[in-house]
Amino acid sequence: KAGVTQTPRYLIKTRGQQVTLSCSPISGHRSVSWYQQTPGQGLQFLFEYFSETQRNKGNFPGRFSGRQFSNSRSEMNVSTLELGDSALYLCASSLGAVRSGNSPLHFGNGTRLTVT
């Protein structure tokens, strides 16, 4: 079974631009969550989608948004990029309902975003 696929692997953008990242979950997984990983803040939860609905959102500004399609694929968008948005963005999918709390996350290899 194919794993979680994230595209692109690397992105370089300029301050003020916007960016869209894509995530294809493991087949059959209905939950997709997004994380920002930086050396300073570690791994932080952005938001989670389940059956095309946003179920949870972390403490990030509204510039960070996402959506999920009927095939469970998900996109994350960041508008008006800032230098501090430079990070590794990870997507994870899980099989069970996220409210169960015990479904392990299956991560993609991430998208490395650099904002200059």
Add this chain to the structure above:
Amino acid sequence: AQSVTQLGSHVSVSEGALVLLRCNYSSSVPPYLFWYVQYPNQGLQLLLKYTSAATLVKGINGFEAEFKKSETSFHLTKPSAHMSDAAEYFCAVTLSGGSYIPTFGRGTSLIVHP
């Protein structure tokens, strides 16, 4: 709200030595606990999880962890380190029901010397 503390941002061991990576959590309700491993330029991979079935949990690659409620700990161990174990290790906690936001520790970098 839950939180996770991983003691030691770096742990250095010799090949063949015991690996011990520490994780303490705080939670108002019984938590679910996980250990993940991250190799360079890759995402996180599940090592093992605790979901209240047994306090000693065995994972992949010879790792295991013991849940100790009295100490609010979930330390990760491996009897004999291998060079291929060098990676970043993350402890994570989630709570069942309600607002589900997984919380990760800051990570521990395991360095294995030949």
